[in-house]
Amino acid sequence: SLPAALQPHQPFQIIVRYTTADGPAIWWLDPELTYGNAKPFVFTQGHSVCNRSFFPCFDTPAVKCTYSATVKAPAGIQVLMSATQSSYLEEEGVYQFYMEYPVPAYLVALVAGDLIHADIGPRSRVWAEPCLLPTAISKLSGIVERWLTAAESLYGPYIWGRYDIVFLPPSFPIVAMENPCLTFIISSILESDEFLIIDVIHEVAHSWFGNAVTNATWEEMWLSEGLATYAQRRITTETYGAAFTCLETAFRLDALHRQMKLLGEDNPVSKLQVKLEPGVNPSNLMNLFTYEKGYCFVYYLSQLCGDPRHFDSFLRAYIEKYKFTSVVAQDLLDSFLNFFPELKEQCVESKAGLEFERWLNATGPPLAEPDLSQGSSLTRPVETLFKLWTTEPLDSVAAASSVDLTKWRTFQTVLFLDRLLDGSPLPHEVIKKLSECYSSQLDSMNAEIRIRWLQIVVRNDYYPDLYKVRRFLENQMSRMYTIPLYEDLCTGTLKSFALEIFYQTQNQLHPNLRKTIQQILSQGLNPLPAIDTTAVTTDTPAMVLEDKVSEATNGAISLRDVNVSA
Numbered sequence: 001s002l003p004a005a006l007q008p009h010q011p012f013q014i015i016v017r018y019t020t021a022d023g024p025a026i027w028w029l030d031p032e033l034t035y036g037n038a039k040p041f042v043f044t045q046g047h048s049v050c051n052r053s054f055f056p057c058f059d060t061p062a063v064k065c066t067y068s069a070t071v072k073a074p075a076g077i078q079v080l081m082s083a084t085q086s087s088y089l090e091e092e093g094v095y096q097f098y099m100e101y102p103v104p105a106y107l108v109a110l111v112a113g114d115l116i117h118a119d120i121g122p123r124s125r126v127w128a129e130p131c132l133l134p135t136a137i138s139k140l141s142g143i144v145e146r147w148l149t150a151a152e153s154l155y156g157p158y159i160w161g162r163y164d165i166v167f168l169p170p171s172f173p174i175v176a177m178e179n180p181c182l183t184f185i186i187s188s189i190l191e192s193d194e195f196l197i198i199d200v201i202h203e204v205a206h207s208w209f210g211n212a213v214t215n216a217t218w219e220e221m222w223l224s225e226g227l228a229t230y231a232q233r234r235i236t237t238e239t240y241g242a243a244f245t246c247l248e249t250a251f252r253l254d255a256l257h258r259q260m261k262l263l264g265e266d267n268p269v270s271k272l273q274v275k276l277e278p279g280v281n282p283s284n285l286m287n288l289f290t291y292e293k294g295y296c297f298v299y300y301l302s303q304l305c306g307d308p309r310h311f312d313s314f315l316r317a318y319i320e321k322y323k324f325t326s327v328v329a330q331d332l333l334d335s336f337l338n339f340f341p342e343l344k345e346q347c348v349e350s351k352a353g354l355e356f357e358r359w360l361n362a363t364g365p366p367l368a369e370p371d372l373s374q375g376s377s378l379t380r381p382v383e384t385l386f387k388l389w390t391t392e393p394l395d396s397v398a399a400a401s402s403v404d405l406t407k408w409r410t411f412q413t414v415l416f417l418d419r420l421l422d423g424s425p426l427p428h429e430v431i432k433k434l435s436e437c438y439s440s441q442l443d444s445m446n447a448e449i450r451i452r453w454l455q456i457v458v459r460n461d462y463y464p465d466l467y468k469v470r471r472f473l474e475n476q477m478s479r480m481y482t483i484p485l486y487e488d489l490c491t492g493t494l495k496s497f498a499l500e501i502f503y504q505t506q507n508q509l510h511p512n513l514r515k516t517i518q519q520i521l522s523q524g525l526n527p528l529p530a531i532d533t534t535a536v537t538t539d540t541p542a543m544v545l546e547d548k549v550s551e552a553t554n555g556a557i558s559l560r561d562v563n564v565s566a
Helices: 133-140 143-155 187-191 193-206 222-240 242-263 288-304 308-322 329-339 341-345 356-361 373-390 397-401 410-422 428-443 447-459 463-474 479-491 495-508 511-522 556-561
Strands: 026-029 041-044 064-072 078-081 085-089 094-104 110-113 116-121 124-128 164-168 182-186 213-215 325-327
Touching: 064 078, 064 110, 078 094, 116 133, 116 143, 124 133, 124 143, 133 164, 133 187, 133 193, 143 193, 143 222, 143 308, 164 187, 182 187, 182 193, 187 193, 193 222, 193 410, 213 222, 213 308, 222 242, 222 288, 222 308, 242 288, 242 373, 242 410, 288 308, 288 356, 308 329, 325 329, 329 341, 373 397, 373 410, 373 428, 397 428, 410 447, 428 447, 428 463, 447 463, 447 479, 463 479, 463 495, 479 495, 479 511, 495 511
Parallel strands: 124 164, 164 182, 213 325
Antiparallel strands: 026 041, 041 110, 064 094, 078 110, 085 094, 116 124
């Protein structure tokens, strides 16, 4: 017979003593890779399957558990974790953390460095390096509580206690990560107000969709990302109006169709239920379809209800039923049909051409897309200006040049520039006139806008503005603002220019990013000459982390078009 401690259904304890080696979850930064250049920094990034290199775990979203952690750190280093409770014993330099609610392994996260905080609401604070904290406060003070309150009115109580945000150095490999109680977000996004709003609200939405109720398998990531994107847009509609939400949606759906053209409509990665082959990193399956095709399916379900508020009521019930568990698509769809028996009677799941099974398993674009006409006041000026610049003969430059882009919203400008990128290379006269009209205006705008203009410069070999590309890359250390430009530079005739910039700036880049850029520069060439890697220590993870949106699958477009990466 079994010992008493091993009887069925009786709790027992297993102690595993372990030491971690270098692994993809843990990112060590020398002081030179931080904004303050004063102290070392470390953060973890567990999504999707990296935390198995951080601690022994069942590294699957199907398994959830509580956790506790004890962390010892040098004086002057602040440690934070994705936990509901924390304490600090100053005389011992020991932090203790406890997450009282069950979470999947990928949501266990740690960050440590020269971080200070400020309260920005009754249950929220921002953490950042001292030189960045005033900017973070000015951008977010007061409004995070507004977003949380809006989300609660739609989907029920926020169950995690605190909602704090920590801004990480530019080496953070994605834009944001929904770690419960403590959203991780890249500091680079602080200058782009509208992207910051969308990114944080998306992570707020994950508190319900993804963190409370989680996809049980990585093959159905849309259950977290599609629902979180839908919830994000319901929150922005409540707080910023339908026109802004429709503009942001139009921008993302434009990107989806761009990716569709690149991949082909029969590409299996365009399915919502993607087959995960053994040995494949689940992050490689994550793309715009995970977010936007998933969103379109959720939006379609909401339209079947007639009133989005009825669908909100269903989602509240769904969260209440499944919180702290993991689900598959059938759980969501069965719950939906049971909540709306009249729809079940109408057999909406089998409606010709819009069958639920087809939504899940057909390749190609979404079977239906949302009506975005409420955003026409913001999207129509973009369409008009684009036509002025791309209709031959080019005799409407005067009308086009009278448009003041500084008066536009960021999403209007990036939508316009993305469409010009799609049409590149443009006739030389067009790119010359575009530069004369807008280049000086764009110089003073945020990085999300500037990188798009610089990609247009590169794709059109417009030499008079190349110095701006150099200046931009000399001042950027993040993947999302370097990879797309290097890929464009190396696709065209400017590879030697790219090599020159890289050799000048390599020491300010994280070794993982440096390695990725080396791979881009090496395509079609003999191996690059050995590069001084004295900044790389034995603490540096040897492998390059995959972004949640896979570069390998999607090319430059992935980082340019999906900057909500969690």
